[in-house]
Amino acid sequence: MEQSTIAPQDESALVAAFEARIAAGESIEPKDWMPERYRKQLVRMMSQHAHSEVVGMLPEGNWITRAPSLRRKMSLIAKVQDEAGHGLYIYCGTETLGVDRQELIEQLVDGRAKYSSIFNYPTLSWADMGVIGWLVDGAAIVNQTILAKTSYGPYARAMVRICKEENFHKRQGYEICATLARGTPAQREMLQDAVNRFWWPALMMFGPSDTDSPNSAELLKWRVKRKTNDELRQRFVNLTVPQAIAIGITLPDPDLAFNEATGNWEFGEIDWTEFFQVIGGEGPCNRERLAARREAHDEGAWVREAAAAHAAKQQRSGTQAA
Amino acid sequence: MSASDSTMRYEGDVSADGLVVTGKTQWPLWEVFTQAGKGAPHEHAGSVHATDAEHAMQNARDVYTRRGEAVSLWVVPASAIVASAPGDAGPFFDPGNDKAYRHPHFYKVPQGVRVF
Numbered sequence A: 001m002e003q004s005t006i007a008p009q010d011e012s013a014l015v016a017a018f019e020a021r022i023a024a025g026e027s028i029e030p031k032d033w034m035p036e037r038y039r040k041q042l043v044r045m046m047s048q049h050a051h052s053e054v055v056g057m058l059p060e061g062n063w064i065t066r067a068p069s070l071r072r073k074m075s076l077i078a079k080v081q082d083e084a085g086h087g088l089y090i091y092c093g094t095e096t097l098g099v100d101r102q103e104l105i106e107q108l109v110d111g112r113a114k115y116s117s118i119f120n121y122p123t124l125s126w127a128d129m130g131v132i133g134w135l136v137d138g139a140a141i142v143n144q145t146i147l148a149k150t151s152y153g154p155y156a157r158a159m160v161r162i163c164k165e166e167n168f169h170k171r172q173g174y175e176i177c178a179t180l181a182r183g184t185p186a187q188r189e190m191l192q193d194a195v196n197r198f199w200w201p202a203l204m205m206f207g208p209s210d211t212d213s214p215n216s217a218e219l220l221k222w223r224v225k226r227k228t229n230d231e232l233r234q235r236f237v238n239l240t241v242p243q244a245i246a247i248g249i250t251l252p253d254p255d256l257a258f259n260e261a262t263g264n265w266e267f268g269e270i271d272w273t274e275f276f277q278v279i280g281g282e283g284p285c286n287r288e289r290l291a292a293r294r295e296a297h298d299e300g301a302w303v304r305e306a307a308a309a310h311a312a313k314q315q316r317s318g319t320q321a322a
Numbered sequence B: 001m002s003a004s005d006s007t008m009r010y011e012g013d014v015s016a017d018g019l020v021v022t023g024k025t026q027w028p029l030w031e032v033f034t035q036a037g038k039g040a041p042h043e044h045a046g047s048v049h050a051t052d053a054e055h056a057m058q059n060a061r062d063v064y065t066r067r068g069e070a071v072s073l074w075v076v077p078a079s080a081i082v083a084s085a086p087g088d089a090g091p092f093f094d095p096g097n098d099k100a101y102r103h104p105h106f107y108k109v110p111q112g113v114r115v116f
Ligand SMILES: [Fe+2]
Pocket: A053, A082, A083, A086, A140, A162, A166
C-alpha cells in the first residue's frame, strides 16, 4: 500500500488531514489515504460481520425442511438467502480494503475467524425461528442502522442495502412469536422457552461494555462506530420490552424495570463469562457450526471447479458468452 | 468502487489440457451497476466474483436484485475500470471548480424580474 513509503513526518500530517475529514463528516473511500490502523480495524470488523451473516444461515437453515406451513417455509428460505447476500455485500466491501475474499473464507472454515457469538447457540424448536427473527435480527437492525452512517463508504453503503432487507426478517420472526403466543398452552410454553434461551445471548450481541472493549475508543474517534455498545444495547432493550409485553411474553430478567426519569428499561447483570467462553470457541455449537460450514464449502468444490473449467474452455474456444 | 487494481486471475492447478480445475481459485471480480427504473441512470451497486460475463450476470441478479431493484444490469470486469486518483482530485478537477461564471447565480438580473 502507498503509505508504507511515506516518511513519519508526512504520516502525521496525513493522519491530521484524515481526521479532519472524518470530523467534517466526510466519508472515506477505498483509494483515499487512511491510517494502517483504520484499515486493519475495518478489515477485522467487516470480515467478522460478513462471517456472522454466513454462519447465521446455519441455525435457521436447520429448520427449513421442518417449517410448519408453506408460507413459513417460503419466508425462511427467503430470509436465509438474504443472509447469504448480506455476507456477500460485506465481503465485497472488505475487499475494497485490499484483502481477498478467498483468504477470508479460508480463515472462517479453518476456525481462525470470529463471528457473532449468538450463532453458537442451538435452535431446538420451531419457536426459535420466531425468536431469532424477532430478537437476533432485531438486535442486528439496531446495530446496522447506526453502522449505515459509518465513516467508511463501502461499509456504509452495504449497511443501507442490508437495513432495507432486515425489516422483513424481524417482522416475519415477530409474526411467528405473536402467532405462537396466541396458540395452545404447549405453543406458548415453547415460545417462552425460546425467549428464555435467547434473551441474554441477544443482549450479548452488542459486545462487552465499552469500559471493557479495547477497540471502542479508537473506533468511535474515527467514526467507524457512531454509538457505544452500551448505548446500542439500551436502545434495543427499550424497543423490545414493549414488544414482549404486547404478546404477553416474559423476559427472563427479574431486574428488568422502567426508569421514569431516564425513560430506559433497566436490565440486570450480563454474564460476560459466558460471552467470552462462546467467543473463545467453547459455546454449545461452535464446532458443529464450523463443521457444517466446512462441509458445505467442500461439497461445493465441484461446482466451483466446473464453473472455472467451463469459463476456461469458453475462453479457449473464443466463444465468450455475453 | 471496489478494488479496481485487483487482477483477473486463477490461482489453481492447470490440468493437462490447460484448463483450470481447482475449486480453490479466486474468480475474477466484476463491478455491478443496476438501473432502478426505465430512464434512470445505471448506478454502482457492488461487486461479485464470477468466472465469466454470463456467470457474473447471474450472480449479480441473485445478489443485487432479489426485490425488483433493477430493470437492467451491467457487469464490468473490475480490472477494466480506470478511476481518478483521490490524491490528485484537487488539481484534476480544478478546471471545473474556479469557473463561477458557469453557474446562473453569477449573473445579475433586474430586481423583480422572474428569470426561471
Ligand atoms: Fe443479515
